[in-house]
Amino acid sequence: MKLSSAGTIGLCLCLAAALTGCGGAATSNSGNADVVDGGTFTLGMSSDPGNLDPQMGAGSSLFTVTQFAYDPLVSVDGKTGEIRSALATEWNVADTTVSLTLAEGITCADGAELTATDVADNLNFVADPANKSPFLGTFLPPGASAKGDDAKRTVTITLAQPAPFVLNGLGNLPIVCPSGMADRSTLAKATAGTGPYELTEAAPGDHYTYTIRDGYTWGPDGASTDIKGLPDTVVIKVVEQETTAANLLISGGLNAAQIVGPDxxxxxxxxxxxxxxxxxxxxxxxxHAQGRVTSDPKVRLALTQALDLAELQKVLTSGRGTGATTLATNEPIACPGDSVSDSLPAHDVEAAKALLDEAGWRAGGDGTRTKDGKPLALTFLYQNDNASGGDAAAELAVQQWKEIGVQATARSQNETTLTGTIFGAGDWDVAWVSLNVSSPDQLVPFLSGPAAPDGTNFSAISDPEYDAAVQAAMATNGVEGCEDWLAAESGLIAKGDIVPFANNIVPTFGKGAKFETPGQLIPTSIRMLAR
Incomplete structure (x- = not known):
């Protein structure tokens, strides 16, 4: 989930990937090209977003398409991390009260006015655990409630406790218009938002077409659709094979696509x-769910120690990446530092074998480990968005687990299928899922709390020490609590509960257009170029 597709939860899981408020640098040999009005911008995407309800999925492909039709309350400057305007032009946080004033004249694609009450209804929907939005605890703190004053255009959010990065979270939470709130089933294949574009054609598995809206003036930091160079039409095309997407970029069949492998x-x-x-x-x-072989902490630590993570990182990123340093990596990072390097269990095959012995998994004559007559077998899932490097790294992991007597079956899945498995059926033991967020509090519901399908904690992690560290960090204002946040991450990593092992610079290539990608492509940043 990239909560994102950059290998970003996807989910924004890259889940896939992606949950994000970061900024992206740009390189180009066409920086002086003239921009032209109108035209069609075609974006390639490796996975179909599935259900288009913008508040009910955390995959990066859904998060990508959501940006075109929906707006958040505030935006986050990708370079400085400062909070900027979006639907709200004024905001204030005082202890457990967040106050926001909406811009004047905000309209939905169907012509309806967006009111403060409508916004409050959105927040209260996400805040209700019964609705099972993955954004509860990620972009909106648990226990929050909201009330709107339509006459003053103000929304007041009351928090259950102080939340150090609450505005950063609101910068990622899309707001749905009244028609969509009244019948959420309509959001599966249509849009009901205030964004710069409206979905006008949906062909799941193939493409989605968006048409520009006139009169849009409340985009990030005041962006509007009355800007020279914006496309009139955006087509998001599902292209699962990275080499195919690269070829389409070169030929002009795509204007943009994220390419991370050898291509x-x-x-x-x-x-x-x-x-x-x-x-x-x-x-x-x-x-960690009961009944899975990986519910045993000794097994998890052994599987971690069996891997040469430095080698895996090189293979996965085709030699272009680096080791991970924090769990929240989207720039600007709220808590920079290094919670990973000194916490990752060291590569030690003999120690891994000893742990499996202690856990009762004995090696047979052929080296395969069994317990109570059953082999130590794993279902290993990984997302298909890292091209040939992802396949090679998965094969290497399977080989290294085999050396300690573990049988692992690797399965490559697109983001929609993978997120459906880990949040739904739960038939998996190990998964490579990259969650890309900018502040550590956005990861809390994925690392604690109710397990899937009742909550966002798809791994069913239960660690009282992490929970206590989070409580200490939450009680501290903003970056003053970063030391506690990083310590909380380190504790999980040292136990092998989560294993971050590779970072990379993910490029979104463009031809015939330029744009900005602070975590996700920003629709109002697109500029069509003269051919």
Missing amino acids: AQRLEKSGLFAAETPAIVGEQWYN
Whole structure:
């Protein structure tokens, strides 16, 4: 989930990937090209977003398309981290009270006015645990409630306790218009938002077409659709194979696509424009649920120690990445530092074997470990958005687990299928899912609380020490609590409960257009270029 597709939860899980408020640098040999009005911008995406309800999925593909039709209350400057306007033009946080004043004249695509009460209804929907929105605890603190004053255009949010990065979270929470709130089933294949574009055609599995809205003036930091160079039409095309997407970029069949594998090198040499975003692309999760072999902490630690993580990182990123340093990596990072390097269990095959012995898994004559007559077998899932590097790294992990007597079956899945498995059926033991967020509090519901399908904690992690560290961090204002946040992360990593092992600079290449990618492509930043 990239909560994102940069290997970003996806989910924004890259889940996939992606949950984000970061900024992306750009490189190009077409920086002086003239921009032209109108035209069609075609974006390639590796996975179909599935259900389009913007508040009920955390995958990066859904988060990508959501930006075109929906707006958040505030935006986050990708370079400085400062809070900027969006639907709200004024905001204030005082202890447990958040006050926001909406811009004047905000309208939905169907012509309805967006009121403060409508916004409050959105927040209260997400805040209700019964609705099971993955954004509860991620972008909106648990226990929050909201009330709107339509005459004053103000929304007041009352928090259950202080939340150090509450505005950052609101900068990622899309607001749905009244028609969609009244019948959420309509949001599965249509849009009901205030965003710069409206969905006008949906062909699931193939493409989604969006048409520009006139009179839109409340975009990030006052962006509008009355800007030279914006496309009249946006087509988001599902192209699962990265090499196919790269070929389409070169031929002009796509204007933009995220390419992270070996094909990125030939696109760089061709001189295409590229917007770059740092992301965590290698993050290993275990299924802690009762009945899974990975519910045993000794098994989890053994599986971690069996892996040469430095080698995996090089293979996964085709030699272009680095080791992970924090769990929240989207720039601007709220809590910079290094919670990972000194916490990751060291590569030690013999120690891994000893732990499995202690856990009762005995090696047979052929080296395969069994317990009570059953082999130590794993279902290992990984997302298909890291091209050939992802396949090679998964194969390497399977080989290294085999050396300690573990049978692992690796399965590559697109983001929609993978997120459906880990949040739904739960038939998995190990998964490579990259959650890309900018502040550590946005990860809390994925690392604690109710397990899926009742909550967002898809790994069913239960760690009282992490919970206590989070409580200490939450009680401290903003970055003053970063030391506690990083310590909380380190504790989980040292136990092998979560294994972050690879970061990379993820490029979104462009041809015939330029744009900005602060975590996700920003629709109002697109500029069509003269051919």
